[in-house]
Amino acid sequence: MSETKRLVLLGSTGSIGTQALDVAEKLGYPVLALTAHRQVDVIEAQIRKFRPRYAAMSDKNAAADLKARVADLPVTVLSGAEGLCELAALPEADVVLNAIVGVAGLRPTMAALTAGHDVALANKETLVAGGALVTETAKAHGVRLLPVDSEHSAIFQCLQGAPVERALKRVILTASGGPFFGKTREQLADVTAADALRHPNWDMGAKITIDSATMMNKGLELIEARWLFDMPPEKIDIVVHRESIIHSLIEYDDNAVLAQLGLPDMRIPIQYALTYPRRVASPAETLSLAEIGTLTFFEPDNVTFPAMDLCRRALTVGGTAPAAVNAANEAAVALFLKGEIGFLDITAKAARMLAYTWPALNSLDDVLAADREARELVQKG
Ligand code: NDP
Ligand code: MG
8 A cells, every 4th residue: 555645736737736735636535725926716726626724825915815615614725935835844844845837836835844844846946046945944944855857856866775885977858849940040040939838748838938949048957957856057058859758867987877757747857755765656648769769969049048057157156147137038928928039039138137237145034135136127127
């Protein structure tokens, strides 16, 4: 019989959140709490199905609406960022899955770690903005960050059983290349949000889909890998792999390379983060390599997609510079989705952040201050 874990799911209404509920249902894990931002209809249906004891909406009007709608159920509805943090720290939780999009996930991650909970982390912006603060908090409280992002889950899986002196030479992140693989900058100048939202291999939330089109997603993942695996950026490589079958690789000093493969289905890494260290049957389909036939690999195009190098530079600058680049990217993606700026402007606006000096990162307030300032700079144009 499999053990169960009581789950707090932050960002339950999103792409990862709904897949996580699918996984939790099949595992028979009780859902203690669900949170969302504004999608009251979706979370109400989830509450009626999963019967959590708590729910929270970060938007206060949405919280009031939800409270009225579920008044017939024994569920306590909290509101605002504070409410989310309170649920992230629920003492009766066994694991907190953070599937919030953007830096809004940082405070709940910190609240969960500080309360002594393992965090299954999809919210990569937590590590991009919070960096060492987050990993040191996890260490100080003796808890784990369990990667949900498919590349980092792949590396984490490859590392299982590695000796303490692990002789790791490099990690290799695979990238699908997104919808604009093979294009030139000139060809990308006029692409629309609708063009950029068509991802070849993954069906994801809007923000990460745009990040995949600019390849900022891979840059953010480079920073995420730096903190999750304590790897210096020069030991993290990126290779474009169009089929998204190899989810990432590690290389040892003897040049042995280990990879993790599977069909592109986020329920595999979500489930592994929840059941870790155990493995159980999954709803994902079996991989048939013969059916796929060919796996292809390319060098990333850093001219058309400068976001990867930008993230490397932000890591080298250090302090709150990655938080500023992340915030500028979030703000710029929102403007692009509204049709207010062009596709190439997204990375350009994020890159502008490195023209400024950013303070050291000693506290959560430092991160949030840099985040606010970067957003203001983007708004000013
Ligand atoms: P979605 O946009 O689909 O979902 C985001 C979730 O966060 C929703 O539940 C949303 O609530 C909630 N949310 C939005 N804004 C806020 C806020 N300000 N405060 C609190 N909650 C908020 O995103 P994804 O599921 O695609 O991505 C989630 C995270 O996982 C991202 O960090 C992404 O990079 C990462 N990830 C996603 C993958 C994927 O396949 N989708 C793969 C790997 C990583 P509401 O619906 O009410 O707005
Ligand atoms: Mg990924």
